[in-house]
Amino acid sequence: MTMARPDLHDRIQAQRKLRDAQGRLRVRRMVNRRDGVQLEVDGQWLTNFCSNDYLGLSQQFGVVSALQDAAAREGAGATASHLICGHHALHEALEQEMADWLGYPRALLFGSGFAANLAVQQALLSEEDDVCVQDRLNHASLLDATRLAGCRLRRYPHLDTEGALRQLKHAPNGAAMLATDGVFSMDGDIAPLRSLSLVARMQEALLYVDDAHGIGVVGEHGRGCVADAGLGVNDVPLQLATLGKALGGSGAVVLGDEAMIQHLAETARPYIYTTAVPPAQAAAALAAVKLARRDDWRREKLTELIGIFRTGARQHGLELMPSDTPIQPLLCGAESTVMGMSAALEAAGFLVSAIRPPTVPEGKARLRVTLSALHAPAQVRALVDAIAHARDTVVQQQALSALTA
Known part of the structure; x- marks a missing residue:
């Protein structure tokens, strides 16, 4: 005998009633x-x-002017994905500027930090025994990316370097990634990146830093948590820099060496199967980066x-x-x-x-x-x-x- 499937509307109403009783309804x-x-x-x-x-760059005159001028010349959208005909010279210029600023060989532009985090893990952690070890207070996009990538998720107590080491030591023998926020978005504290880089090296794991809230703010000339810790591409092979926080716009870039970024460009589904960000948006971000570097x-x-x-x-x-x-x-x-x-x-x-x-x-x-x-x-x-x-x-x-x- 076939069992009746749950009605999704009933489920939605029940979940909303529970959130209401807990005082956790969210309102825009x-x-x-x-x-x-x-x-x-x-x-x-x-x-x-x-x-x-x-x-304070989201409404800065030069940033807004760059957006308007590029939109007048190039239109409202990119019209295609990067690998079809959507990759514009303004996208390229933005990627090069970000790579130069943060001291990495190459950068790859994404429409959002959420998409970028998913792209990194799906492209690199594809086997069942692969593992991503994460700080317990990491951003939801890092945690969700691990689940969607299909690899194993292991979490360690907040800022606990020894906890990260234990998780990596007891992980399966597949590929390993150690992922952390740079600045934690709800606490405002900074990850112990130098210690984590040593752990990653000892355990042959790739250290990935989502520095969404550090870029533009932390360190000399705003180069972020990785540079402020005295680390570079050899210590942190991949890092994420958002364009939607201190830079006042939208989108994100992933930075790494040539081989790593080329692999993402060729295999990462959130990059391949989505329309590129509007060139005008890239122009605004480029203007914002130059101001952030200088001011x-x-x-x-x-x-x-x-x-x-x-x-x-x-x-x-x-x-x-x-x-x-x-x-x-x-x-x-x-x-x-x-x-x-x-x-x-x-x-x-x-x-x-x-x-x-x-x-x-x-x-x-x-x-x-x-x-x-x-x-x-x-x-x-x-x-x-x-x-x-x-x-x-x-x-x-x-x-x-x-x-x-």
């Missing part, structure tokens, strides 16, 4: 207009402290703002996490607390995201404050004061509710 916010760090959201102008536009004042401004934020937060007794990057999480614990604080901040004119499980571990809900070179010191000080006031207000409300319950 409509941005109507954008002016620097100011956003108009649902008719209210807010100071934005949750974007990844760390260097050290943007990183100096960020360093100043990070110091102002952390000093103020400590003075107010806010629970900081250890981060020297523009990602400054404040632990709030309970999801009800972080949601209440985020709502109070919005009422005060600040947009700060509440980050909840499953994005972060249970009991580790937080406000994820991100800083931009476009912020003024006075805005950062005002934010810290508003966070402290929001905390006190929410705590008082929760205490009152407990008394009246």
Whole structure:
């Protein structure tokens, strides 16, 4: 007798009811207009402290002009995949500029970091006994890429080099990759890349670094976590650099030696079977890279703002996490607390995201404050004061509710 299949609509409704009961429904916010760090959201102008536009390049005049000029000349799209007729001279120029900046022989352009991470693992870890060993707090795209590649996934405790070594030692004898974020997107801390490179070398594993949140921000001239650790292509044979964070645009590049990048270009399905990014988008990214390389004042401004934020937060007794990057999480614990604080901040004119499980571990809900070179010191000080006031207000409300319950 054939069993009835589950109805997908029923399953969807049941899952939504569960998320609703847990207070974990996700809602998109409509941005109507954008002016620097100011956003108009649902008719209210807010100071934005949750974007990844760390260097303030997304609306920079030269970057926008490059986009407009290239679109006027080349059109709105690439019209085909890179291997058909979609690879434009602007794509090539961007790849060369990124490779030169980060000190790698070659770069390969992708439409997103998610696609790039999938491409790397599918192209390199194709056998059943192959393994990818990852930090437990790696970005979802790295973890999902391993599952989709069909190889084995092994995870080690956050920043635990010895844990990574143990996982590689006990892995099957297939090909091995050790993958880590450079800067961790929800914590703002940096992977111990020098130690991990030694582990990878000892265990004959390829070290792959997704430096989405480090490129443009960390190290001399913003060359990222790999260069800042004194490492290069011999230590980190592949790394990912996003164009959608500090560079203010969209897309990503994977950097490596000639043979590795050529292999990806010839075999990686997310590269072969998708339309190339618009040439105009590549032109904008190219302009942004040149500014990021040149404008050290943007990183100096960020360093100043990070110091102002952390000093103020400590003075107010806010629970900081250890981060020297523009990602400054404040632990709030309970999801009800972080949601209440985020709502109070919005009422005060600040947009700060509440980050909840499953994005972060249970009991580790937080406000994820991100800083931009476009912020003024006075805005950062005002934010810290508003966070402290929001905390006190929410705590008082929760205490009152407990008394009246």
